[in-house]
Amino acid sequence: MSIILSIVLGTLFGFALYRVGATHADKIIDMLTLRDLGLAKTIMAAIGLSSSLFFAGIALGIFDPSHMSIKGMYLGVIIGGLLLGFGWALSGMCPGTGVANLGAGRKDAMFFVSGGLIGAWAFTLAYEWLATFGLFKPMLGGKVSLASGVHNIWLAIVIGVAMIAAAFVLPKQIIKD
Incomplete structure (x- = not known):
């Protein structure tokens, strides 16, 4: 039942993103x-x-x-946030609007979502190596x-x-x- 609820709520969220214009790259660029x-x-x-x-x-x-679950503050979060912001400004999509655009049939969203999935997979492979640089050590109070x-x-x-x-x-x- 929870998977059905997740699909229904995700669909409603995607529809809301589309209705307010959050799936349109020109609206994102105009906002930024x-x-x-x-x-x-x-x-x-x-x-x-x-x-x-x-x-x-x-x-x-x-x-x-x-x-x-509260996300802890560490250097990796700051770097990840900067990468997300750069990708958002470059593509006009964030993860939520990327999936909504994919559902709407935009071809560029296929590349965006694929890139996000490949990036997440690469991160999981590189996590242990990245941890050796101290990117995941708590800072500014950790989980606040x-x-x-x-x-x-x-x-x-x-x-x-x-x-x-x-x-x-x-x-x-x-x-x-």
């Missing part, structure tokens, strides 16, 4: 070059809303966060969560609401053509 912040505003509002609801659910005892305490959960909710407010306040465009 600050020419059209409509997509960034949508992303901010969605993250703020889902974070606020999630942390409120934790505070009210609706969700049990004990099964969640905004919601590690009761007071922090409410702070997380406030930050989520602030993100929603910022999404409404930000201008649609910063750099004009």
